[in-house]
Amino acid sequence: MQKTFKNEKILFAEPLFQCDGLAGFTRSELYENAIHRTLRINQLKKEHNWTQEDFDIAIRCLNYEVGFVIHLSMFIPAIERLATDDQKAKWLPLAESYRILGTYAQTELGHGTNLMALETTATFDPRTDEFVLRTPQLSSMKWWPGSLGKTATHAIVLAQLIIGNKNYGMNPFMVQLRSLEDHMPLPGIIVGDIGAKLGANSNDNGFLILNDVRIPRENMLARNSKVTKDGRYIQTSTNKANYATMVLVRLSIIRWAEDTIKNGSLIAIRYSAVRRQSSLQAGGPEMQVLDYQTQQYKIFPSLAASYALFFTYEAMMKEYEIAYAQIMRGNNQLLGQIHGQLSGLKAFASDLVTYELEMCRRSCGGHGYLKASVVGETLLHTLPLVTVEGDNTVMYLQCARYLLKQIAKALAGQDVDEPTSYLKKDILSYTCPVQKGEHCTNPNYLLKIYTQRAHSAIASVARQLQFDLESGKDQSSAFNNNLVSLVQAAKAHCQLCLMKNFVESVSALERTCSENLASVLRQLCLYFGLHGIVTASGEFLESEAIGLQQLEWIKAEELKSLAAIRPNAVALVDAFDLHDQTVMSALGRYDGNAYQHLFEAAKREPMNQTQVPPAYYKYLRDLIKGQPLAKL
Amino acid sequence: MQKTFKNEKILFAEPLFQCDGLAGFTRSELYENAIHRTLRINQLKKEHNWTQEDFDIAIRCLNYEVGFVIHLSMFIPAIERLATDDQKAKWLPLAESYRILGTYAQTELGHGTNLMALETTATFDPRTDEFVLRTPQLSSMKWWPGSLGKTATHAIVLAQLIIGNKNYGMNPFMVQLRSLEDHMPLPGIIVGDIGAKLGANSNDNGFLILNDVRIPRENMLARNSKVTKDGRYIQTSTNKANYATMVLVRLSIIRWAEDTIKNGSLIAIRYSAVRRQSSLQAGGPEMQVLDYQTQQYKIFPSLAASYALFFTYEAMMKEYEIAYAQIMRGNNQLLGQIHGQLSGLKAFASDLVTYELEMCRRSCGGHGYLKASVVGETLLHTLPLVTVEGDNTVMYLQCARYLLKQIAKALAGQDVDEPTSYLKKDILSYTCPVQKGEHCTNPNYLLKIYTQRAHSAIASVARQLQFDLESGKDQSSAFNNNLVSLVQAAKAHCQLCLMKNFVESVSALERTCSENLASVLRQLCLYFGLHGIVTASGEFLESEAIGLQQLEWIKAEELKSLAAIRPNAVALVDAFDLHDQTVMSALGRYDGNAYQHLFEAAKREPMNQTQVPPAYYKYLRDLIKGQPLAKL
Known part of the structure; x- marks a missing residue:
């Protein structure tokens, strides 16, 4: 793959x-x-x-x-897009040769999502031609940036620019944090690690307190706006490259989600082919657990999601590249579309994989709780995806706002963006696309169901919002009363995107691959479509994209397709072509010797390096020998 | 509370x-x-x-x-129920005074659920009047027992009893593992810790290899069966106390689940009242995040689940005590009922809280990923509940088998157990209990919906199974093809149990508490009922317990009830009366100083004990100073 x-x-x-x-x-x-x-x-x-x-x-x-993940993925790209040519000439060679190590310091202890409310200030001092950076209170300290705690010598600090008494909003400043001689924090700078996390503990995510730290005026990264020596603020560009980069980070989260769910489904499927437990026939031989319908029901959604996210990432990357090229030419026409889509898909992809990874973990039984199984560790490393780079709820709402704009255009008879073109159809003209049981074996029919349901969810919340506003509710409570429905509408659109990308990619592949391979992929795609409907069946029924009869067909077909996928399940994860050293799981090895690898991992446990633990001499010996214990 | x-x-x-x-x-x-x-x-x-x-x-x-959790909760109770009076007189005083430290060694590397297939053998050697214990292959080693790795001096080992060439099945044996002099493993015993887990790392869950370890004949715990000197196997009792204890452990998991979700909802709600972020009014003051509908939608299910599980535990404990007293008198009539109920409820409670704890974690935004927030740590400690003491899928299937027996009795006109008495109703006689919108504000109407849906799910899978068998499928594939539906039927019954316990407990409390308190609890109970229907709306629609109109009413009422709960949310978690030292969360402190406590926790991080990390001298210094690095 x-x-x-x-x-x-x-x-x-x-x-x-x-x-x-x-x-x-x-x-x-x-x-x-x-x-x-x-x-x-x-x-x-x-x-x-x-x-x-x-x-x-x-x-x-x-x-x-x-x-150095943030140094490479955010610090250097931020210089490239936010610095002037002179600034680039100064900072880029240093950063690229690791002579300075950087981070991107935006989020604060008290503010993440609401960037406009960040509290760090950069006040221009015309007497010295400097900016004075300050985190005025506890909640203002920078908190979370990767590599900030112990590694970074420099940070691009996002701060409110203050000139005189006027606030000119968020701007980026290059701030040196540590001495290049001995790595000690510079005067006015208090910096450290924010403490242990559930995972990702190799990263020294850090905090940063700035106590009136002075930097020269030329350290404001000034590609888009600058401050003159006499304190005038000049906007020099409205280039949206910064937005485009934010969007790219969301896209990379979809890739990350794809990578983790591939690991998870690979571990779960290989181990379930090795593990034997019980039998459904009295006295029969023990079955591979992968043969139980319930086990397939637990794992195959992850397998299908792995492929759906692969195809979605590829398709979205193509869309992104087109949009980015346009933006670089000063044409921002596609920015709203790519931003709306990727906000939702970042959230949907990370929601999907965190849920399914836990199912993969469970499918490994108790052993899934061992770190050596890696499936749980993968889950822990994936959990932050639902909150980083925009909390998922906020991401869905950004997507929903985009969808509301699109449906408003559609209702006004205007053109809408291609990914939401279905909103132009008259919603009352829909009829249930599935009229016979056998329609449920065709992914294209399912795609129509997804489309109708997304349209219905978006139209319904748009109608409700309008109704609430017209009945005199103020904008904020009208919005607040519909937030849950807005999130659901965005999810419906995103689920449609995944299904659409899966169906279209398989269709395209069919032209070049063998019929055997095509039929396996079609089967997986069908299953993805069936399963998605069943897991949100109430919402599909509500949208009247299906009725109870269709649901019955779809559920029966879903169970049938579990059995159809079973013979190809191991091959479908082998196809990820992941090296044992990449996955590092005792349970998911290619050789299938799960028990041996688990035992080897246990032998490496530090507590096993002595037969008798230190706690014996401290507590257990006296206890076992009946000696009275001192007050502990 | x-x-x-x-x-x-x-x-x-x-x-x-x-x-x-x-x-x-x-x-x-x-x-x-x-x-x-x-x-x-x-x-x-x-x-x-x-x-x-x-x-x-x-x-x-x-x-x-x-x-010493297993010593206290399993080793001592196992001696009490499995040992003869003579054996008790010997072992209990030693165990109770911690002169020996014990564990209960049942699960093996290759077998958990299917106890009958455990591979460890205890072969009687009449020449020496001993049993020879042996774990014949890698997969047979005991794996998982708590305290086995480094602490236990003794284990009750479950092994296949072999006399001559005949296997007499699983029996319990007292095996000394370590010297009482110096704590070294005894000859033939290889023992150690199974390695790091996602949580619960203070417990030395262990492995145990037995290489022909000999124990005297009297070390077989012989309350229920014994082996005579001349090698005859004699069953002396059919006391079901052992089953009753297994059932009690499942009940204790419900309590554990209740405790963890209380922690989670307390942290999430208190922090959400402290955190302010964004506004829905342009330029308005930042809102407490607990005021956002989406945030309430994320957290209030945990709050309601905390109360539902509290009431369910209390009710089930009463049922258990009645059943246990009967069993001790030799009357096993209630054993099937309590076993069926608690198998399902163990699974349902642990499923519910692991899902909701992750929602609590997300509701804390990025900070929920910090260990200091504790909400994530609580999740990690809770994850094993879905696999320990019977994998949840297996637990649901045990519950489903019980339900199948009950519905068969009901259809045959026989008496059924009280918790499944609804199965006696004629399923065709149901009509939708909710005929008007205002019915959705009454928990008793919702309870009828839950009942009808559970009945429908059980009846439907029973019918399908019978159909499959009658159409000539063999028993094992008929079962396998219906496993997913069986699990769903069990879940439906369990969800009904929780709702029933909630409704009945609140009704009982209303007689003694103030009307103000009663109305708050009724509101929470109503919300629990509404939310449960919405989250599984497809299944409720399928059962025809509700139609699309009812679902619309219920969804609207659910959103309304979020707003109704909001003013009491903080008080409802304060009522758990949990000490700050119990919860240990920086975010969930009673004083509300979340940011201060997070910062204090960060200062304690070991990596912050030096300003410059050791890695600087090892790698970063040369890198930053542009010195060539040796091959690394």
Whole structure:
């Protein structure tokens, strides 16, 4: 599925990357290991003349367990898009050669979503030609930026620009945090790690307090606006590249979600083919647990989601590239569309995989709770996706606002964007697309159901909002009373997008691949469509895209398709072409020796390095020997 | 809600229990700390003459972060129910005084659910009057028992009893694992910790390999069956106390689930009242996030579930006590009922809280990913509940088998058990109980909807199974083809149980409490009922317990009830009466200083104990100074 990485052998020949799992590592060890890894990949890149794409694939091969992520993915790109040419000439070579290490400091302890309310200020002091940066209270400290705690020497700090008594809004400032001589924080700067997280503990996400830190005027990144020596604020550009980058980060989260659910479904399916437990025939041989209908029902949604997200990422990347090229030419026409789509899809993809990964974990029974199984660890690393780069609820609402605009246009007879073109149809003209049981075996019929349901959800909340406003509710309570429905409408649209991308991609592939392969993919696509309807069946019934009879057909067909997928399930995850060292799971190894690998992992547990634990000498010995214990 | 623990002051006056969180602890430290805590509580018990109930409440006050859990909850009770009086006289005093430390070793690496297929053998050797215990292959090693890794000196090992060439099935054997002199494993015994888990890392869950370990014949726990000196197997009792204890453990999981969701909803609600973010009015002041409809929609299900599980636990405990008293008198009439109910409810309660805890975590935004928030840690400690003591899928199927028996009886005109008495009604005689919108504001009407839906789900799968069998399918594939529907039928019954317990408990309370309190509880109960229907609306529509019109009313009423609960939300979690030291969350403190507590927690992070991390001297210094790095 993913092009085999030709340099995988080179990568995994390195002792550093022949890792047996990081379960026993302290945070400091995880942190050091991640830095070590990145520096070594940089060396490999030089030694073997890897391209940037090779480098990026190598990082995926290491399951993102690397350092300097924010330096590479946000600090350098932010300089590229926010700095003037002079500033770029100064900062980029330093950043690219790791002579300075950076982070992007936006979120504060008290504010994430509402950027306009960030409290950090950068006040211009014309006497010294400097900005004075200040986090005025506890809630204003920067909090969360990756690499901020212990690594970064510099940060691009987002702050309210104050000139005189006037606030000119959020602007980016380059602030040096630590001495380049000895790495000590500079005067006025209090910086540190925000503490242990549920996962991602190799990253030193940090906090930053700025106590009147002075930086020269030229440290304001001034591609879009600048401050003159005499304190005038001048907007020099309305380039939307910054938005485009934000959108790109959301797209990369879809890719991340795809990668994690591939890991999860691979582990769950391979292990379920190894594990045998019970039998449905009295005295019969124990069954592979993958043969139980309930087990298939638990795991196959993840398998289908892996492919749906793969196809969706590919399709959205193409859309993004077209939009980005336009934006770079000063044409922002596609910005609203790509922003609306990717806000929703970021949320939908991360919601989907966090839910399904937990199902994968459960499908591994008790062993799924062991770190060595990695399926749970994958879940922990994935959990932040639902809140980073815009909380999912806020993301759905951004998508919903876009959909409301589109349906308003459609109702006014104006053109709408291509992804929402279905809103132009007259909603009353729909009839249930599935009239016979066999229609439920055709993904194209299911796609029509998804379309009708999305249209109905969007139209219904638009109508309700209008009704509430017309009946005299003020805008804020009208909105608040419809937030849940707005989220549901956005979800309906996103689910349609995934189904559409799956159906269209399989159709396109059919022209080039073997009929055997095509029929396996069609089956998986059908299952994805059936399962999605069943899991939200109430909403589909409500939309009248289906009735009770159709639901009965669809449910029966869903169960049938579980059995149809079963023979190809292992091959469908083998096709992800993931190296054992990438997945690092004792349960999900290619060789199927799950129990052996679990035992090997247990032997490495630090607590097993002595037969008798230190706690014995401290507490247990006296207890067992009946000696009275001192007051503890 | 929970009787204030009168000894809470004594407990939390102890420096040991004034804990600022365990985020920085290694596994060994967590392990030692848990042992230390339990020993200290034992001392407090003696010093202050605590009852056993006081001791148990103290453990809940410490959020179960204690040691010797299996020793107390399984090893000692197993001796009580499985040993003869002579054996009890020998082992109980030793165990109760901690002169021996025990565990209960049943689950193996390759087998959990299917106990009959456990592979460990205990072969009687009449020449020496001993049993020879053996784990014949890798998959046979005992794996998971708590305290087995490093603590236990003894284990009750479940093994297939072999006499001559005949297998007499699973029996319990007392096996000494470690020397009482120096705690070293005895000959033939290989024992250790199974490695890091996603949570519960203070527990040394262990593995155990038995290489022909010999124990005297009298170490077979022989309350129910024994082996004579000349190798005859004699069953001496058919007492079902062992089953009753298994059932009690499932009941205790419901209590555990209740405790964790109380923690989660308390953290989420208190923090959401502190956090302010954005506004729905342009330029308006930032709103408490708890005022957003979407935030209420995320958290109030947890609040309602906390109360539903509290009432359900109380009701089921009463049923259990009646059943247990009967069983002790040799009357097993209620065993099937209590087993069927609690199998399902164990699964339903743990499913419900693991789902809702993740929603609580998300409602805390990014900060929910920090260990210091504790909401995520609570989730991690709760995740094993869905697989321990019977995987939830298997639990639902046990409940479903019970329901199938009951509906068969009902159809045959026989008596059915009280909790399934609704199955006696003629299913065709149902009409939708809700005929007007205002009926949806009455929990009793909703209860009728739940009843009709459960009846429909059970009747439908029973019919389908019978149809499949009559059309010639063999039993095993007929069952396999209906597993998903069987699980759904069990869930429907369990959801009805929760709703019924909630409604009945509130009705009972109304007679004694103030009208103000009663109306708040009725509101929460109504919301629980409405929300449950909406989340499974497709299934309710399918059962024809409601139609589209009713669903529309119910959804509107659900949203209204969010707003109605809002003013009482903080009081409803304050009512849990949980001490800050019990919850240990930076976000959920009673004082509301979430940001201050988060920052204090960050300062304690071990990585913050030096300004410059060791990795600087190892890697970063040369990098930043542009020195060439050696091959890494």
